Amino acid sequence: MTRSTRTPVATLAASAARSIRPHLALVDPLHDNVTVAWELWNMPADQRRARLAALPHSDLLDVFTVIGRYEGSPYELWHDSPAGFAEDILGMTVTDEERALLDAAANEWQVVARVPVPGNYEIAAALSTWASLRMWDRRQWTAAVVAAGEREASHMGQVLDQAQQIACLPEELLRVCIGWQPRHFTGLPDMHFAVVPDADRIGDGDLQNMLSLALRTGVIRRMVALSGADWPPTPWFAQFEQWSEVTW
Numbered sequence: 001m002t003r004s005t006r007t008p009v010a011t012l013a014a015s016a017a018r019s020i021r022p023h024l025a026l027v028d029p030l031h032d033n034v035t036v037a038w039e040l041w042n043m044p045a046d047q048r049r050a051r052l053a054a055l056p057h058s059d060l061l062d063v064f065t066v067i068g069r070y071e072g073s074p075y076e077l078w079h080d081s082p083a084g085f086a087e088d089i090l091g092m093t094v095t096d097e098e099r100a101l102l103d104a105a106a107n108e109w110q111v112v113a114r115v116p117v118p119g120n121y122e123i124a125a126a127l128s129t130w131a132s133l134r135m136w137d138r139r140q141w142t143a144a145v146v147a148a149g150e151r152e153a154s155h156m157g158q159v160l161d162q163a164q165q166i167a168c169l170p171e172e173l174l175r176v177c178i179g180w181q182p183r184h185f186t187g188l189p190d191m192h193f194a195v196v197p198d199a200d201r202i203g204d205g206d207l208q209n210m211l212s213l214a215l216r217t218g219v220i221r222r223m224v225a226l227s228g229a230d231w232p233p234t235p236w237f238a239q240f241e242q243w244s245e246v247t248w
Contacts, residue, residue, distance in 0.1 A: 105131075
């Protein structure tokens, strides 16, 4: 997975996301573009993305505004395609294998995958950004990135900052928490999506217990665990054998 430059789609989506905040005046989209927005909403992901790419920028901004106003976020247009979000909004180049993994996160409650390091951090940044900008059950969730240690958390923060800059996202739109100890996640509201980029290296017993308990109690509703060099994962992961696996 590699990065490119900021995409026009990202700039327009971010502009629409800002414009629908309550303290800002709304500009009504053209009536024809309201119709286009709902046609796009009901299309399969691949067709939707192709149509989005073909729209003039003024019409695209209208579409983002309509979806943002009625669905809570213009990024809902990628609700079923994290891989499309990574390409269209984060400017990433995604391989077929990475596409399978990213899109599995939209359809499966739990996903285990083996990812060559450092690609796991890029994937974790894409998934946590996508999840935090989504509206789940009509509300925004907090995405947690559970790191193996302080150094890994620092690196993850740098990768996430780069993604935020490329996507032209104001900081207040993102709800991503990065930590490597249970106390870092205490009291987080709606921490329903978690990504563990170095899952095969999580050795802290308290952190393992927190993740297991959070999954059992529904505090974390969806989780993506990425294993680096070791496969199969460490014994702690034996409890997750029923997970959907995407491996390469």
